[in-house]
Amino acid sequence: MDAQKRIKQLMEERGWTDYRLAKEANLSHSTITNVFKRNNAPTLPTLEVICRAFGITLAQFFAEGGEAVEITDEQRELFAKWSTLTEKQKALLLEFISTLQ
CATH class of the missing domain: 1.20.5 (Single alpha-helices involved in coiled-coils or other helix-helix interfaces)
Structure with missing residues (x-):
């Protein structure tokens, strides 16, 4: 799975900008933009914080096809x-x- 694409998908579903995600996740804007502009895969701790901002678990983040993960x-x-x-x-x-x- 491409983490950057999945983050973008979740942002688009919510109508969030890079700035909004940074604010909701309590991360610097540069951290978020580096994920996309420099094609840096987020670290697991960063991904955890991003998932919390989206209100999902890591398991849900990595679920294929939007299926619920138990x-x-x-x-x-x-x-x-x-x-x-x-x-x-x-x-x-x-x-x-x-x-x-």
Whole structure:
């Protein structure tokens, strides 16, 4: 999935500009414009904040065809705990998880 296209789609559905998304997500306008102008894929923490601004979960963001995504209680717990981690802790956790695969 192309994250930039999905963000644009969600913005268009809501009639939001880059500036509005930045304001709703409490991000700098340059962060949002860099996602589109420099073709920078947003980091996971940035994407989490953007999803919160849109009022959706990461699972809903990545759902194909707009279908509803059901998440388990375990997944919900993981998302809740993820959002309490520092950036360093998130990076370490992702590194650890990649070693399990």
